[in-house]
Amino acid sequence: MNLTAQDEIAVYVEGVREALAGLPAATRDELLEDLPEHLAEVLAEGGGSLYERLGPPAAYAAELSASAGFTATAQPEGERSRIAETAARHRARIDRALRRFDERVGPVLGYPRASEFLVLLQPAWWVLRGYLAAMAVAFMLHDHGTPLGLLPRPGGDDLAAVLLLGLGLLGSIWLGRRERPAGSWSRRLQRLGTGFLVIFAVIGFFEVDSAAQRDYYYNVGYTDERPDPTSNIRDVFVYDADGKLMVGVQLYDQDGQPIHLGEPSCYDSYGDPIPIANPGYPYCPGQAPFQAGEPSLSTAPSTGPSAGSPSPSPSR
Structure with a gap:
């Protein structure tokens, strides 16, 4: 050959x-x-x-x-x-x-x-090498109870981070400005340290990238925080002009749609269910807050307004 x-x-x-x-x-x-x-x-x-x-x-x-x-x-x-x-x-x-x-x-x-x-990028590599060396030392001294962050902050101490970063940068620049080591073992040790820092940088980059992907944002929807005044209503009691309780009352809105409030159920003081005798309000006439005279039955049927009453006009 x-x-x-x-x-x-x-x-x-x-x-x-x-x-x-x-x-x-x-x-x-x-x-x-x-x-x-x-x-x-x-x-x-x-x-x-x-x-x-x-x-x-x-x-x-x-x-x-x-x-x-x-x-x-x-x-x-x-x-x-x-x-x-x-x-x-x-x-x-x-x-x-x-x-x-x-x-x-x-x-x-x-x-x-x-x-x-x-060769022109050597000063930049000296700075990066110093930063990586400081981060490697901080990683070994960190308790790993909290995230380390992007600064060499062992134990969460900011002053220690500044000192460690400064020592790493100055030491790396001093090492870079020196002549190449004469001994073979010194050169091998320097290459081994460089390889370790490169691997440490690659692993750290992927760790930071994974953390950034996990920290995504949630879509926050704004709702009306005012309380609903009808949320605590369990029953409705209607009284006429004479103060008598009306039973079987139906409620409708301006568009003729029935208004539903509370739950169509009735319980006695012991928590046992009581059958509802009449459709409409109130569900439990015996639990009316005011008892004035005999309750009068409303003439409105359960399915809608009476034939004699004017029908609600549709909304436009």
Whole structure:
């Protein structure tokens, strides 16, 4: 399989890195720091591949190790070296695909490469990283009895929220302005922390979105709050001009529609039902509030006004 110059350099560097696995991490990183540039110069001179010019990566690693004062660090060629070279080839392909993507997306953003535009967003990322770090700390210190909100407010203390947010922002900006960590473990720890904050931000975003969907509004209908004066009426008692109770009275409105008030039922003082003898009002003549003389029966039938009385005029 034909490899480009960048792929060949990446494969060779990875082979040298695997061969130097026995060295301290700081020494190994120092030896490999300028190796890609040196290998690019070797290829530019021509005369064959890196393997042909410099020999196997393990042999070249032995020379680097010896120059640093270490011996017997080179690993023999074998199955481990072949696996390392295969992994390096795949890594080189991924790097090449990322470079192509970087170069194609860049013009859309107005830059030769998208990475150049992302560099301008670093200060914004520093601020966002500080906010996410403060929120993560507040989440771990929160009692979870009440919602945390959008501020790092552990225990609901606003002053603690301001202090924690300020420390997070200042610490993140200070970390961003520093040079890239030299040690491999420091870089891995920084990448691990960044990945954790990204996952924390995604989960928090979906939590806030779910809470916003749950807090929908109810349609509030306005009703007349004035009390109904007929709501407590259970029976109707009608008296004539002489103060006598009229029994079997029918009530109609101006449109000839019957008026129904109360419930057509009657109970004695013990709560037992009493049969209703006459249609109309009152349902319980014996429970009239005023007893003046003998009750007189009205001549109005139960089905409507009497024939002799004028019929109600329909409403217009």
